[in-house]
Each structure stands twice: as structure tokens, then as C-alpha cells.
Amino acid sequence: MLLCRLRDSSSRRNSQVTKAPENPSITFCITELDIGGAEKAMVRIAIGLQDGGWRVRVISLRDAGVMAEPLRAAGIPVTALGCGGFADVRSAWRLSREFSRNPTEIVQCFLHQANIYGRLAVRICGLFSRVRPLIVSGVRVADRRTWVVLTDRWTRCWSDHYVAVSEHVAATHAALCRLKPGAVSVIPNGVDVSAKLLEAPEPEPHVLLAVGRLTPQKAPFDLLEAYSLLPDDLRSHCQLKFVGEGPLAVPLQDAIDAKQLGDSVQLVGHCDDIPLLMRESTMLVLPSKWEGMPNVVLEAMANALPTIATAVDGTSELIDDGHTGWLVPAGSPQALAERIVTVLGARETRKAVANNARLVVAKDFRWHSAIDLYERLLSNMLSGKSTNGSPGM
Numbered sequence: 001m002l003l004c005r006l007r008d009s010s011s012r013r014n015s016q017v018t019k020a021p022e023n024p025s026i027t028f029c030i031t032e033l034d035i036g037g038a039e040k041a042m043v044r045i046a047i048g049l050q051d052g053g054w055r056v057r058v059i060s061l062r063d064a065g066v067m068a069e070p071l072r073a074a075g076i077p078v079t080a081l082g083c084g085g086f087a088d089v090r091s092a093w094r095l096s097r098e099f100s101r102n103p104t105e106i107v108q109c110f111l112h113q114a115n116i117y118g119r120l121a122v123r124i125c126g127l128f129s130r131v132r133p134l135i136v137s138g139v140r141v142a143d144r145r146t147w148v149v150l151t152d153r154w155t156r157c158w159s160d161h162y163v164a165v166s167e168h169v170a171a172t173h174a175a176l177c178r179l180k181p182g183a184v185s186v187i188p189n190g191v192d193v194s195a196k197l198l199e200a201p202e203p204e205p206h207v208l209l210a211v212g213r214l215t216p217q218k219a220p221f222d223l224l225e226a227y228s229l230l231p232d233d234l235r236s237h238c239q240l241k242f243v244g245e246g247p248l249a250v251p252l253q254d255a256i257d258a259k260q261l262g263d264s265v266q267l268v269g270h271c272d273d274i275p276l277l278m279r280e281s282t283m284l285v286l287p288s289k290w291e292g293m294p295n296v297v298l299e300a301m302a303n304a305l306p307t308i309a310t311a312v313d314g315t316s317e318l319i320d321d322g323h324t325g326w327l328v329p330a331g332s333p334q335a336l337a338e339r340i341v342t343v344l345g346a347r348e349t350r351k352a353v354a355n356n357a358r359l360v361v362a363k364d365f366r367w368h369s370a371i372d373l374y375e376r377l378l379s380n381m382l383s384g385k386s387t388n389g390s391p392g393m
Helices: 009-016 039-051 068-073 092-099 111-126 146-158 167-177 220-228 249-260 274-277 295-302 333-343 347-364 367-382
Strands: 023-029 055-060 078-080 106-110 136-139 161-166 182-185 206-211 238-243 265-269 283-286 307-310 326-328
Touching: 023 039, 023 092, 023 111, 023 347, 039 055, 039 295, 039 367, 055 111, 055 265, 068 078, 068 092, 068 367, 078 326, 092 111, 106 111, 106 367, 111 136, 111 333, 136 167, 136 367, 146 347, 161 167, 161 367, 167 182, 206 220, 206 274, 206 347, 220 238, 220 249, 238 274, 249 265, 274 295, 283 295, 283 333, 307 333
Parallel strands: 023 055, 023 106, 055 078, 106 136, 136 161, 161 182, 206 238, 206 283, 238 265, 283 307, 307 326
Antiparallel strands: none
8 A cells, every 4th residue: 555654854755756747737626615624625735736837727526615716816727517416427528528628637536426427537538539637536535335435446447546645544445445556645634733823721611622514424413412421510611512514403403402402512503713713612522433534633733722533544543542632432422421521621631632733743744745745646647657656755
């Protein structure tokens, strides 16, 4: 399995970069451009490559949501195809038409629907042209759902390479989809770390912050149940804030009301300033059933916000239990409640662990390093070098 480590030194990285053809072209294909971790990462990488001399376009299979704005502000053309969900087969034809009208050297896909239809569109283009772009599939989570695994497995022969966000995601996806050795490179997400941390006193009462779409993957009901299991005297000095939107918003509010927790549990909805909320919180709690490499954990670590998360996929690669955060088993509200009680009762430990986390992300998880690794991988592919080996290693 390939592993692109952000721990490589700058001198080592620069000495092994293979220059792509002058002003190479790349088209990013993503399922949608609403707010989300994958969408934010794609925007940073696209702008970073453009700053490095690449000619960049972005195509969204669905809409041109709010994440189209920073792309257009950077001068990157954005096209929205107006297609629907995965069953909308128009995606392949509309995407192939875009590739024909605006030829590109590399197609970099993000998210499963874009991966599948990107491969099909390139295949369709190949029927009418002897020249086709290279296609790289982006794997953001180790999605174990049968229909996801089978559609990826059936079309894997049309993908030139894969990029995963964590070692665990890469290994799991390769095993599920029966990929050949060397088919996947690992390039973790990055995060912005300010030179000076804006310190703020701990809130009183304590604020437990949960950030993410309200979907089954994020397991908000597990966190609500864990909160309800806190001792009454501790819970009376706490608030729980869910930040995000999604299909579980209404049933989650119903559950809050049924547990008579409306006075201390709040559904905040969408928020544009997550760092501000983090500075006003005691800890981040992420109870997800699965994750790739969650941006919200990286952001919490960068902001020295103590984090409790489930030990799933890339999250367990980010958090060193007891040193840079705390890990609990997924699907166990009882274990989550017990860890919350322990961490809330140890203020000095919280501060030390949060400072450790900030040092780690400042050293190992920066956006400029992630963009460098993307550029090296893509340049090597264009120059015809084998990707059967980690860029920079």
C-alpha cells in the first residue's frame, strides 16, 4: 500500500518532485459543492494547484453550492451539471460532453458518485478519441455498503489510480474492492494552524460541541444518549450543541424533547464560524460510525480544543488516545458518557492534551504539504512514472 507521509522534510520533498508538463490541466469532478469535509478539501487542493501553475476546472455533478464561491473568486471555472442522485445516469453523458468540450490531462474525482461517473465519462470519451485523460479516484471514507463496494469494484479497471485520506481507509478500500498492490496513495487532509492561538476562558457551564451533518454516519443519537447518561449534577453544568444540518434534524429534535433535555441541548444548524464556536466550547465530541480523516477533528486540534471521538478509520490515526485526545468504541453511548465524565473532571489534563494535539497538527498536517504531495503524484503520473511507490519516499 502506498503511503504519502506529511512528515517528510521539505528538502526531501523538493528534491524528488518531478515537474509536470508546463501548465498541465486538471479537472476536479465532485458529487456536489455544498459544505462538507470533502468539498472543503477539494477547494483547498484545487486552489493550491492553480497557484502552482496548473490549469484547473471544477465540475459538480449536482449543484454549484456555496463551496463554488471561493473557487470562482480564485478564477477557477465551475460547471454544475444539475444531475440528481446516484441513479441519475445522465451524469455520465453530461460529464463526457464536458470532457469533450474542454479536454484535460487529468480528472481528479472526489466522492463515490463522482468516482463512478467520472470513470464512465472518460470511458465514453475514449470510444470517440484515441487520447483520454488519466483518472484518479478520491476515497474519503472506507464505505462498506454493498452497493458502493460493488459499483467501485465493477469500474475499478477504468481508474488509473486512487488517493485515500488515511492509511486505514486505503487498506480497507483496497481489500473491499480487490485493488492491486500499489493502486492507492495516501494523502491526509491538511488544516490551517494560526501562529498565535486566540486564548479564551473555558465556558461556564461546560459546552460539548458536535459538528457534522445530521446523518446516521455521524451517530448523533449515540451522543444524545451519552449526554442523557451523565450524572444529573454534572449535566446541570453542561450544554450540548449540535452544529450542522441533515435528514436527522427533525427526529433528533423529537428525541431531545422526549428526553426533556431542550433546556440544555441545542440544534444550532449551519454555522459559518466553526473556530469561534470551538473557542467558546469545552470539548469536541465526534461519535461517528465511520470517518475518513475528519476535518473537524483536525480543526479542533489546531484550535487546542480537547476532543473525544470514536476509534474508527482515520480518526484513530489522528488521535493518540490519552496524548492528543481520547478514543472510545463506536456505538457505545455508555463508554462515551464515561469518558466525558472523566475528561470534564480533569481540567489540567484537558489543557495538556489539547496543547499536544495542536503541536502535532502544526508539524504533520498542513495544507501546503498535502498540496505538494498531490502535485508530486499527479506530475509523476503525467510524466509516465509508475505510481507503484509513495511520492517522496
